[in-house]
Amino acid sequence: MFSRPGSFRIAGSLALVVSAALVLAGCSASAGTGEKVEGGTISFGVDVDPVGHLDVHSSQLDINAILQRPVFDSLVSQKADGTIVPWLATSWQVSDDQLQYTFTLRDDVTFSDGEKFDAAAVKANFDHIVDPATESAQASSLIGGEYYAGTEVIDPTTVRVSFSQPYAPFLANAASVQLGFYSPKVLAEHASELKAGGPGISVGSGPFILSKYTPGSELVYTKNPDYNWAPEGATAQGPATIDELDVKILPESSVRTSALTSGQVDVIGDTAPSSLTQVGDNFTVTSTESPGVPYSLYLNVTRPVFSDVTVRKAFAGGFDLDAAVKAVFNDSYQRAYSILGPTTPDSYDAALEKSASFDADAANDALDAAGWSERDSDGYRTKDGKRLSARWISYTPVNEDNANLANLIQDGLKKIGFEVVHDQLEPGAYLDAYLAGDYDLTDWGFLSADADVLRSHLGTGGYQNASHLSDPEIDATLASAVATTDGSTRAELYTKLQQWNAENAVIVPLYVPEYILASSDKVSGIEVDIHGWPLFSGASLTK
């Protein structure tokens, strides 16, 4: 899924690709000082309504992952230290060739409609994910994409998932909400209504039950009083403390912030960095850097402008990114140096930090050297009468912060004589241009809890390979990384890739988005996962 921090997270996008949502338990978000209260309602303001994309198996929306976590449980859960702990599966075995995963299931789990959770339910759900009619992009790639071979029921409490090639991220991916479980009855009877979702349709086995949904306005969850199957080692075992979770859709960031400060809601997500100054001392702010690919520019190396590495490097160093990020995000987001976010497990190369800096002179010299030495009447560089110009395509809506950043980049590059034409296209038009390769650069950030996300961004033919890179050595490195489960080996391979990009400037990382959660002192016990997304099962109100 694409991720653009700020007031909008992306609705309706073009993603498939692997991404793992590791649940990093235990990041305590709020610690109220007051006494805990049983029951009550917590209201949570979010920016986007996942309307029409409520099916966890097919939705690509971050917001849906956040809003469905209370309802859907997964086979396993991942802790902060990266270890996978039992959840609905009590134990599992991986075959020696790493092609088969056999899970032993709890037998005391029921869905909120009374259906029993068993091996058949797992199979029904995984079959549903890969069924073409489901039109799944996200979940079907999390489950392994073309590597996934099938699921078989061994007995009611034993299920086996098979792959055609080793697929290291699977166990972590199995912890994601996208691989969560619907009641089989719902899959059988309401398959066509899953996307619309709502009470009686979005039915899982989680600590909360979706009890009311008003599109564009609110989602109400009531606690599941029978819940007794929290992940092993989770601080909150048993049913949730609060009676009700009330999610309000508040698209404007300023409105969300004011709703929080005025007490209209207790917690807000995706808080705009620019509005943090308005949040006073009585509120707890938790920022979590998003794992995956930071918000970056992808330079299309097949186009004349960017086929020359000198020009790419001059481009990357030709504008003052530090100042731009500071101006737009007010120190809330950090400038990115690598193509992986610092919180991406087993991969980040911290050595790259501070390695690149803005140097207009160097960029000018490099462009002169590359033959772009003449200037036209507008002050842009030319070579053989052709202007040094790049077409940047983005798809609408472009959130304000990114638009401001783009303006600063455009204006900065103008000063070294590099023209950037920023075309903001509707998704359909964008897709046409994107698939035709008719652009010099484009932009996005890609949220993922597994560094395997690079496979689609740099691998030959990868769907997110906006740079049109095709390098056998890179492909080989990516392939060995996905096949190994050893953390240090993976880190070594991904470090190599990060350094390669720093040298070649194929992707220009801009900043590391963060998920900013702000909550009032009235609430405590909200945990956040690896993405910074809130978990409400242990949350409570305080006096």
Add this chain to the structure above:
Amino acid sequence: MSGGLTGWLRGRVGLIAAVLLLVVVAAMAVAPWIFTPLDPLATDTSQVLQPPAWGHPFGTDQTGRDVFTRVVYGASYSLGVGVGATAAALVVGIIVGTLAGLAPRVIDSVAMRGVEILLAFPEFLIALFAIAVLGPGPVNVATAVGVAAVPAYIRVARAETLVVRRSGYVEAARGLGVHPLRVAVAHIVPNTLRPLGVIATIGIGTTIVAAAGLSFLGLGPQDPTPEWGLLLSGGRNLLGQAWWVAFFPGVLITLTVVSATVVGRRLRRAGEGRA
């Protein structure tokens, strides 16, 4: 019935102020460089969100651009859409409306049924639907608000045509054996033009507001285009810490529309006085 402030606004002073403001806005649209030496797109990371001061009379925005300069340059877009779309709608409205007014009753009533269907929709919704068909974008916004305005002009043009056509002087001309074509050219069209011109003057204001509304909703031009509605929309999340980013474009829109309305009403009263 008019006194105090109204008297002032309705009276000479108000009219002069309104005309003056329109002239200034028009000048901004045609020659923005007279008003400001700055570049509306020039960013400055050291001047982010500066409140209004000497160097930046309207303050600066999130990328350090001068809001005053952006407002000045925005005039060409907003006024361009206002005038362009209104003029186009007016021309279409006059042609269709006059023809319908002069056509045999059957054709007229068929045409009017169609217009009635279009009039069933609020102008703003027609513009929205037009955007749904055309897709977002600056030119499409102008087209959309133009299309939205057409039915009203058709209706007025037709109604005026019917009024003029049934007027004593058209009958008199007929009675003098003047050729119908000459009657249309010498009497009907000129006499329908005046009320239409008045409505169009006010319509420019309406159109500016509608176009700004579409931009505000993100259906018009994209950042960094300095369009007023977009400027306003860009400032909506900054209201808490930098009110000036949204405030000044809003004030300019309102003042421009007020001026167009004042001038339009003045023209209408002048027209009524003569009739």
Add this chain to the structure above:
Amino acid sequence: MVLRRILARVAGMLVVVWGAATAAFLVLKLVPGDPVDVMLGVSAQASPELKQSIRAELGLDQPLVVQYLSYLSRLVRGDFGTSYQLRLPVTEVIGQQLGYTLQLAAASLAIALVIALVGAVLVHGRAARGVFSVLELLAISSPPFWIGLVLLSVFAFGLGWFPVAGADGIQSLILPALTIALPVAGILGQVLRTGLEDAEEQPFVTSARARGAGPARLVLRHTLRHAAIPALTLAGYIVGSLLGGAVVVESVFARPGLGRVALSAITNRDLPVVMGIIVFTAIVFVLVNLLVDLAYRAIDPRIHTPTTAIRGAR
């Protein structure tokens, strides 16, 4: 005779709705892009076969005429199709959100009427009327989203008197309703005042005054009714403002409602919803017009069909 008139009236209403539905159908067929692509949210994994099957399922592979006829026949049965985006029947989508917008519209109308009546009837004296009419001019000329933002930042962000967003009870209704109401009140107030002033010039007012009628009686028993007639002609405009305003205001105040549905349907090219809203709007218009006509008749006993010349004259 009466029956024939009613039938003709109903037929006329149906023609307008049919015309709107047809226009919506034709125009939206002109929308570039494959509706199936739009529907799938440009997911890359949908195979051509899948797209084809969806197309067949929606009848999009049929000739245009067949599509049109089945569209009409479904409309007649109250079936507006299924939203691409929300995956719900359009009628349900509209039905779900209608309440919010109706609330907003009703509140706006009420506020606008109160302000306009106060401004037109109760505000006396040159200075006060002058101030009021300048305010009206400002209200008419200000873009609704601008009014909304100002109200929002002053009364919600600044003073904290009202919630900043949502649709929780009467509190959250006031600012959005006021935003829509102000321009409407501006126009309505002007028309009412002009109507009152015109009526005051009429000879019957002199007659009434000559009977000893005081200002209150004059307004309540005589002139207000006359002023209501031109105000009624604004009904269409007002309903338009209420619906159009809802689009902007629901966005500014993060309220659910038809406006939001319309906007998101338009930005997402959710054609069935767009068509549904077009037809719905036409129905609203037709009903409003009917109500306005009935109101005219109730207010003005002089209304009758004008004498028409029969053939021979031209």
Add this chain to the structure above:
Amino acid sequence: MIENREVVRISGLTVRFGQTVVVDSVSLSVAAGECLAIVGESGSGKTLTARALLGLLPDGASVAVDELVIDGVDARRYSQRDWRRIRGARVGLVSQDALVSLDPLRRVGAEVAEVIEIHGARGSGERMPRAGIVDTVTGMLARVAVPEPAERARQYPHELSGGLRQRALIASALAGEPGVLIADEPTTALDVTVQAQVLDLLAGLRRDGLGIVVISHDLAVVSGLADRVAVMKDGRIVEEGVTDEVLSRPQHPYTQMLLAAAPRLGDGPFADRVAARRRSPSIEITPGGLDTAAGGLLDQRESTPLLHATGLGRDFRRPDGSLRSAVDDVSLVVHAGASIGVVGESGSGKTTLARLLLAFDDPNRGSVSLDGVEWSGVPERRRRSRRGDIQLISQDPLGSFDPRYTVARIVAEGLRGDARRTSPGDRAARIRQLLDSVGLDASLEGRRPHELSGGQRQRVAIARALASEPRILVCDEPVSALDVSIQATIIDLLNALRRDLGVALVFVSHDLAVVAQLCDEVVVMKDGRVVESGATDRVFRHPEHPFTRALVAAVPRMP
């Protein structure tokens, strides 16, 4: 007169708008059972004087008065609140057109009841029970001779005939039992026959002891009703006296002029009257010369008639779908130089007939020929070149001018054929000549219609009509919107045109006196049909049809 109590006493009434004095030191008094008529032309201040008696002067008027006693109360220092107490209760107002003077949106009964609601029964201030009000209203309507008063009370003003409406208005003014009734042009909008009835009603009320002030532009109308007449001009009363005295021996030149200018029916030979007219001594008109023996207009002469209408019929559809014949089986012959009056009350089809003659409208039955050639029912393009031969002078000249045009351009539009194609200089000369011939100064050439006075407008309209050198002028109430003195000059002009240019006139009017002055022959219409026709003298002196007789009898005559 039953008693001599004074119900109105006013002296030194002066009304100013800013610096302009519009009513200047007016003094008058009316006793109970007496009727005072204030007569004057528009702008004479007569209406303002009347309104001052009710404290109903428009905003911006400043009033100074030495004495102001209304029905026994001194109203000099009255506030609006004080005035409200006596309006309706002590003084009532009846204005010109009941269609607009009664609230069109309220039932007639409600309008009559209003006074009672405000002032209580008989102006006592006591609240009256609902049923009592209804009874009182019915009784009041009955008193002013409204038939079926209970039903009428439930109707709206537009559902009543003009006469009933006016009676209802009078009832509403009398419901509070005032001592004085101010009647401002109470019969102007009415047909003559109805006018006579309303005047009778007022006379009856006067006999019952009501003090009446009647305002009128028409001396003849008030001559039968008023005990005394006050003639106003430019805000002053120029002459006041007992009605008979003033009418028979006017002292003031203005009164003399008014009397001379007023068209009269059936008094003295035509030429004498004309000669007596001091304002246009140069115009001479020779009456007669045409054989207009009783029996009619139809084809008495050998020559081809200029305009010949036979069996004309024109139908309109009523709202309920049924047909109404506005004109039915009307035949008319107009010879060169003839002058034919078409008279009738409102709705009699006069105007429809005029439009048919002008071929502005085509008949459903019958036909019109112009100069022996088919005129009705032919395509417009065949008529176009001949249209200059027959021209219209309408009641509303302002409406017949393009508001953007100057006088010169308006007249120029009438030019046709060669006159149109001449050099600009010749054309300008021709326009000046035309303006001159209708008595307009060349300096008016550059004016626009709204800058002209009513009389000037009508002259421009005539000049434009003359520009096309017509042979027939169809005049549709051309003088009814004008003051008497202006009216007289226009009639003189039309007469002169007919004499000097030989233009035939078809003169449509409700005003028999005007027709008598101008036309040799007359056609009387009722409900779309011709009920009588013949030489004007014969028809008006010895009307044969009962309707004509009623019509002639109803025309107000001066003693």
